[in-house]
Amino acid sequence: MLKTHACGELRKEHAGTTISLAGWVHRRRDHGGLIFIDLRDREGIVQVVFNPEVSPASHQTAGELRSEYVVRVEGAVAARPAGTENRALPTGEIEVIAHDAQILNRSMTPPFYISEEVEVDESLRLKYRYLDLRRERMKQNLLLRHRVVKFMRDFLDARDFVEVETPVLIKSTPEGARDYVVPSRIYPGKFYALPQSPQQLKQLLMVAGLEKYYQVARCFRDEDTRADRQPEFTQLDIEMSFIEEEDIISLLEELFTSMIETLKPEMRMARPFPRLTYAEAMERYGTDxxxxxxxxxxxxxxxxxxxxxxxxxxxxISAGGRVKGICVPGCGTYTRSQLDELNRRAQALGAGGITTISLGVASSLEELTAELAKSPAAKYLSLDQVKAMAALLQAKPGDLLVIAAGKPDMVNKVLGELRREMGERLGLAPPDLLAFAFITDFPMFEWSETAGRWQAMHHPFTSPREADLPLLDSDPGKVLARSYDFVCNGFELSSGSIRIHTSELQRRMFRVMGYTDSQIDERFGHLLEAFDFGAPPHGGIAPGIDRLVMLLAGEENIREVIAFPKNQSAADLTFNAPSEITEEQLAELHISFKNGNPPGNTLAL
RNA sequence: GGCCCCGUGGUGUAGCGGUCUAACAUGCCACCCUGUCACGGUGGAGAUCGCGGGUUCAAAUCCCGCCGGGGUCGCCA
Incomplete structure (x- = not known):
């Protein structure tokens, strides 16, 4: 090793020892005589003092140092002179008196600050990701992610789960997201697909008798990105045999509770984790x-x-719709233009419009007078009716009632989104709170207008509730699934279910989704056949690690917790991927372009 | 594919029809400085204002198109 100690680990008790360090120049303070260097490595920063009277040669070397130079220093750890301690630095009680210094490598001036947390254009950060990751915030995010994943592995290992790797080159299947595909060299015209998740593989591992499986699994979906979505992302994939919903739910609750108490003790959780049915969640919050x-x-x-x-x-109401509302706290003073903006927002979300009631300030709701309750619909509303609505929405004087009327789905969606946006605008969500919850009893299917058929809401391997089996053919929309989502702070953290484990039922499900028997055999025959060899009842869940770490790190997009993420256009700016390949590679893959050349769309940067 | 926001020295911002021969901070370069820690001081270099077109006597500034980035809807079993 070129170093005996880490920069960040040095403390008072090291004083008097001779050590060697290696790291990057974080900052240089040149006093002409004395030169101070903040030397940085993964563990932290320590001050190195170059004194010409101690070592003229190393003082000379220090004069050449610039930001991000890689340097090795030998010297003595010494308590700092009284009054010069730096309490902002964990190593601030000591410093290293350099006896010798070598420049291991020079550095160009970085394109952005490493030593300061300034917002930098994200494409620049991604291009120089290796520099971006030197920054404290990103380093902390990577370390947190490591601890989270290690905690998961230790937790599951202690409970007799077996980590099994599954292939990344598998078969494209219908249903779900668009696949990433890989052309086959050996089989002209055929393609592998990258797994959207190891779903079928882990079910086969249950058939194989593993009983308790997990994997830190990379998943690939060729869909447009979002702040919380990447083309490739990581799940903690879990599957267990001989279990029921409750087993998975309690396992997950235990895992997350102990993990956060250990890794993020400063964050708060409501426990036990609340459970809501899908129907309740839609009714009360307008979202799943x-x-x-x-x-x-x-x-x-x-x-x-x-x-x-x-x-x-x-x-x-007479058209079968609903009239529902939310109470926005403290916004009873909203001006006409603010209310107009809210209304336009609601219209953009699909509402015809919203009705607002601004509650003026009174000592209590009972004291409210007709003059104090302002609404465009005021002349159609009695004071008692206003009070009744306000009471139902638990409003206080000074609040704003936002009311939408129409089809239930639309009303819920609009109010749910307005709730979310107003909650954010008003800062109602405590930043140190992790509000986990389970959402249960999802519908099995939803009707796809574009496909003109029923599609699985979760995935087609989800077991329906046994009581609903009679509805499977007559009224698929009413069938509820044995599925459970795990949500936190407005994000879907994971989705799980008890699976189907008989080929009969699985085949029936595919038929409901519009597949012919021969299509089923061709696309899912491998799974159906496996079920016929004694598949145990099983189920599982797959928490998204990127989103979880994002929440724990207090970040607002998952790119901040991924070492080398792709940008919104699914490009890797560090490598400039995707890129063209050679004629030879194309020929081996039996690929040619219709007009000889690939269509445009070249990458910048 | 739709909608919204952004694009000015290396970085982050200001400027939003004429005062711009583009400002500020920081970084960079040189010199000075022995207790600093976002060290300090003096001086200096550094920008075809994302690209193209248009309006205007005059465009960083207004309009249109394109490119790039972000957010979002669609999409995401």
Whole structure:
């Protein structure tokens, strides 16, 4: 080793020892005589003092040092002179008196600051990701991610789970996301697909008798990216045999609870993790991944609205719709233009419009007068009706009621999104809170207008509830699944289910989704056949590691917790991938382009 | 594919029709400085204002198109 110690580990008790260090020049302070270097390695920063009276040669060397030079220093650890300690630095009580120094490598001036946390254009950061990762924030994120994954492995290992690797080159299957495909050299015109998740593989491992499996698994989906979505991402893939919903849910709760208590003790959780059915979540929060860090629940005002003379309300109800609302705290003073903006937002989300009631400041809701409750619909609403709505939404004087009327799905979606946006705008969510929850009883299918058929809401291997089996052919939309989502702070962290383990039921499901028997055999025959060799009842879940670490790190996109992420256009700016390949490679893969050359779309940078 | 936001020395920003021969901070280079720690001081270099077109007597500034980046809808079993 070129070093005996890490820069960041040196403390008072090292004083008097002779050591060697190696790292990067974080900062240089040249006093003409004395030169101070903040030397940085992974463990931290320590001050090195170059004194010409101690070592003229190393003082000379120090004069050449610049930011990010790689340097090795031999010297003595010494307590700093009284009054010069730096309490901001863990190593601030000591310094290293350099006796000898060598430059191991020079560095160009970095394109952005390593030593300061300044927001830098993200494409520049991605191009020089290896420099970006030198920054403290990114280093901490990578370290946190390591600890999270290690905790998961240790936790599952202690519970007799076996980590098994599964292939990345597998078979393209219908259903789900668009596949990334890899052309085969050996089989002209045929393709592998990268797994969207190891779903079928882990089920086969259950058939194989592993009983408890996990894997830190890379998944690939060729869909457009988002702040919380990358073309490739990592899941903690878990599958167990001979279990029921409760087993998975409690395993996950135990895992996350102990992990956060260990790794992020400063963060708070509500325990036990609340459970909501899908129907409840949609009713109360307008989404299947509610942010439960704050209230502002959607309330059903239909009964009250039906008694009003307001046609927007009564028409919606007689058409089978609902009138629902949320109470936005403290926004009763919103101006006309602010309310207009809210209305435009609601319209953009699909509502015809919203009705607002601004509650003026009174000592209590009971004291509220007609003059204090302002609404475009005021002349159709009695004071009692306003009070009843306000009470139902748990409003206080000074709050704003936002009411939407129409089809239930639309009303929930609009109010759910407004709730989310207003919660964010008003800063209602405590940043140190992790509001985990399980969402259960998802519908098995949803009707796809584009495909003109029923599609699995979770995935086609999810078991329906046994009680709902009779509905499978007559009314698939009513069938509920034995699935459970795990959500936190408005993000879907993972999705799991009890699986189908008989070929009969699995085949039936595929038929509901519009497949012919020969299509089923061709695409899923391997799985169906496996089920016929004594497949045990099984189920599992797959928490997304990127999103989890993002939440724990307090980051707002998952790129910040991925060493080499892709940008929004799915390009890797460090490598400039994707890129063209040679004529030879194309020929070996039996690929040629229609017009001789690949279509445009070249990468910049 | 749609919508929204952004693009000015290396970096981060200001400027938003004429004062711009483009400002500030920091970084960079040179010199000075023996207790600094975002060291300090003096001096200096560094920008075809993302690209193209248009409007105008005049464009970094207004308009259109394109490119790049981010967010989002669609999409994401």
């Amino acid at each position: 991944k509610p942010d439960l860090r704050f209230g502002m629940e959607i309330g059903d005002l239909s009964d009250i609205a039906a008694t009003t003379g307001f046609a927007v309300f009564t028409r919606a």
